[in-house]
Amino acid sequence: KAEKGKLAFKAGENVKVKFKDDHINYYSNISGYLEYEGGTLKVHAPFWISEDFMEAHYIGLPAVDGIVKQLTSDELYDQMYDKQIKHGIIVEAIEDIVNPRKDGKNGFAVKLIAEGEREKKGEDSKIELFFEKDRQAGKILEDGRMDYREIDIVKTVKRNQLIAVKHLPREGLKGKNLKGEIIPAPKGDNIKFNALNNIKTVAGHGKILYYSTIEGMVVLVGDTGISVNPQFEIRGNVDYSTGNIEFNGDVHIKGSVISGFKVKAEGDIIVNEMVNQDVELISSGNISVAQGIIGRNNNTRITAKGMVTAQYVQSAYIESGADVIIKDYIMNSIIKSKGEVITPDKDKSHKGTGSIVGGEIIAMKGITANSIGSDYAKMTKIIVGVDFEYDTKIKNFNKSVEYCDHEISKMLKFLKLGFQNIDTLKKRVAKLPKEKQKPFIEGFEKLKEIGKLRNEIITKKESLIKATDELSQQANIVVKQGLYPRVFIQIGEIKTSIQKLYEKIRLKTSKNKKEIEFLAFK
Structure with a gap:
C-alpha cells in the first residue's frame, strides 16, 4: 500500500508506473532481468553487445525462485530489433533459447545469438x-x-x-x-x-x-x-694512365687503385685487388674490395650508400649506409655503418682473424667480431645503437626550430602584437578598412604557416629520438673469443670501459635502459 504522494520505489530503466486506487503498480516494458538497487527498480535486457557492435550474446541467469518466464521467439526478436540487432542473427541459437530444456533445468548460460562479418585487410603488394x-x-x-x-x-x-x-x-x-x-x-x-x-x-x-x-x-x-646500370671496366689499375674516374654506373677495376686517385660512381665500385693510401672511393651503391684497404692516419676514405666489403682494413676511414663486412681484420680505422659491422664474414671458407684493434667503430645495428681490442692496443672505441648522423640531424632540427622562432618573433613585431592576445588583435583588425586589413591578414597567415612548420620539425625530431631509443634496445655487440681491457663501449646513451678480459660475451642494454648487460655467448 502506497503512502500518499510518495512512490515506494523509483522507476528505472525499462520500468513503468501505473496508479490504481491507493496502489502503485510497477510493470516491466521488456522481458529481462530485474535489478533493485538504492530504491530503484530496473529491468535489463538479456543481451550483451560488444562495443564494436560485431557480437551479441544472450545472457541466461538462473531464477531465484525457480520460476522462469519463457521468452517467445517474437519477444526475443522484438527486443533484439529494439537494440538494433538486425544482421547476423543466428536462428539456431534463438530456437535453442525459446525452446525450454527437456530436463527442466534453467542454469546460467551465455549464448552467441548474432555475429557480424569482420572486415579483412587486402593482400599487400x-x-x-x-x-x-x-x-x-x-x-x-x-x-x-x-x-x-x-x-x-x-x-x-x-x-x-x-x-x-x-x-x-x-x-x-x-x-x-x-x-x-x-x-x-x-x-x-x-x-x-x-x-x-x-x-x-x-x-x-x-x-x-x-x-x-x-x-x-x-x-x-x-x-x-x-x-x-651500365658498367665501366678498367682492365688494370686506376693510376696516371686512367686519371680519376667518375662514372654514371658501375665501375669494375680489375687491378688496384693507386695512391692519390679518386673513383666516384653512381652504381657499385668493384676492385679486384688493393685500395692504397690517400685514395677516395665514393659510391651510390656498394663497394667491394677483393683484397685490403690501406690508409695512413685515415687518409683513405671509402663512402658508400650501400654495403662495403673487403679482405682487411688498416688505418682507413669507411662510411656505409648498410653493412660493413671485413673478412680478416680491422686495425686503427674509423668505420661508420648504418647496418652491422661484421668480421670475419659468415663464409666459413675464409679463415680470417676477425679482430678489431684500435680506432673507432660506430654501427647502428650492432657489431660481431672474434675479438675486440688487444693486450697492446691503447684504446678501441665501440659504439652501437646510434646513427652516426644522429648528432648532425639533431643540430639541424634545433637550427630549424631556432629559425622558426626568429621568424615568429619578427612577425609578432610586425603585427605589433606585443602582449595582446592574437584573437583580440584579429577583432581589432576586422574593424579596419579593407585596404588596411591586407598586411595583417597576410601576417596572420604567415604566422600560422611558420607555427605549423615548427610543430612538424619538433615532431620529426621527437620521432628520431624515439627511433634511436628503440634502436639502442635492439643493437648488441657479440665477441666470439676475447673482449680486452681498454675498450670503450657505448650502446645507445649508455657507456662503459672494459677493465678485464671477457671471453665469448654478448653485450646489450638492460631492460631498464640504465646499464649494459654482459651475457654469455654460445
Whole structure:
C-alpha cells in the first residue's frame, strides 16, 4: 500500500508506473532481468553487445525462485530489433533459447545469438624478380619484402628483358556489423618499388612490369627501387694512365687503385685487388674490395650508400649506409655503418682473424667480431645503437626550430602584437578598412604557416629520438673469443670501459635502459 504522494520505489530503466486506487503498480516494458538497487527498480535486457557492435550474446541467469518466464521467439526478436540487432542473427541459437530444456533445468548460460562479418585487410603488394637470384643484390622474403644485409654483385641483363613484376595491393573485404552497417576494409600495404636508371614500366592487370632499357647490371637499390646500370671496366689499375674516374654506373677495376686517385660512381665500385693510401672511393651503391684497404692516419676514405666489403682494413676511414663486412681484420680505422659491422664474414671458407684493434667503430645495428681490442692496443672505441648522423640531424632540427622562432618573433613585431592576445588583435583588425586589413591578414597567415612548420620539425625530431631509443634496445655487440681491457663501449646513451678480459660475451642494454648487460655467448 502506497503512502500518499510518495512512490515506494523509483522507476528505472525499462520500468513503468501505473496508479490504481491507493496502489502503485510497477510493470516491466521488456522481458529481462530485474535489478533493485538504492530504491530503484530496473529491468535489463538479456543481451550483451560488444562495443564494436560485431557480437551479441544472450545472457541466461538462473531464477531465484525457480520460476522462469519463457521468452517467445517474437519477444526475443522484438527486443533484439529494439537494440538494433538486425544482421547476423543466428536462428539456431534463438530456437535453442525459446525452446525450454527437456530436463527442466534453467542454469546460467551465455549464448552467441548474432555475429557480424569482420572486415579483412587486402593482400599487400609483392615483388617478383626475374634475374639470377644466387647473385642478386639482396634476398627476397616470402612476404615480398627485401633483406639487404648480404648484397652481392648481380648478373648482367639484356635490353628489353623483363626483370621484375610488382603485384599491386588488393582491396580488402568489407565487413558488416549487427546494425547492418558496412565496415570499410583497408587496402593492402603498397611496397615502394621505384623504377630508377634505365628501367621502363608497363602497367598490367593488377601489376606493374619492369623492363631493362639497356644491357647492364641490375641492382636492387636500398629497399625501394631497382636500377640497371651500365658498367665501366678498367682492365688494370686506376693510376696516371686512367686519371680519376667518375662514372654514371658501375665501375669494375680489375687491378688496384693507386695512391692519390679518386673513383666516384653512381652504381657499385668493384676492385679486384688493393685500395692504397690517400685514395677516395665514393659510391651510390656498394663497394667491394677483393683484397685490403690501406690508409695512413685515415687518409683513405671509402663512402658508400650501400654495403662495403673487403679482405682487411688498416688505418682507413669507411662510411656505409648498410653493412660493413671485413673478412680478416680491422686495425686503427674509423668505420661508420648504418647496418652491422661484421668480421670475419659468415663464409666459413675464409679463415680470417676477425679482430678489431684500435680506432673507432660506430654501427647502428650492432657489431660481431672474434675479438675486440688487444693486450697492446691503447684504446678501441665501440659504439652501437646510434646513427652516426644522429648528432648532425639533431643540430639541424634545433637550427630549424631556432629559425622558426626568429621568424615568429619578427612577425609578432610586425603585427605589433606585443602582449595582446592574437584573437583580440584579429577583432581589432576586422574593424579596419579593407585596404588596411591586407598586411595583417597576410601576417596572420604567415604566422600560422611558420607555427605549423615548427610543430612538424619538433615532431620529426621527437620521432628520431624515439627511433634511436628503440634502436639502442635492439643493437648488441657479440665477441666470439676475447673482449680486452681498454675498450670503450657505448650502446645507445649508455657507456662503459672494459677493465678485464671477457671471453665469448654478448653485450646489450638492460631492460631498464640504465646499464649494459654482459651475457654469455654460445
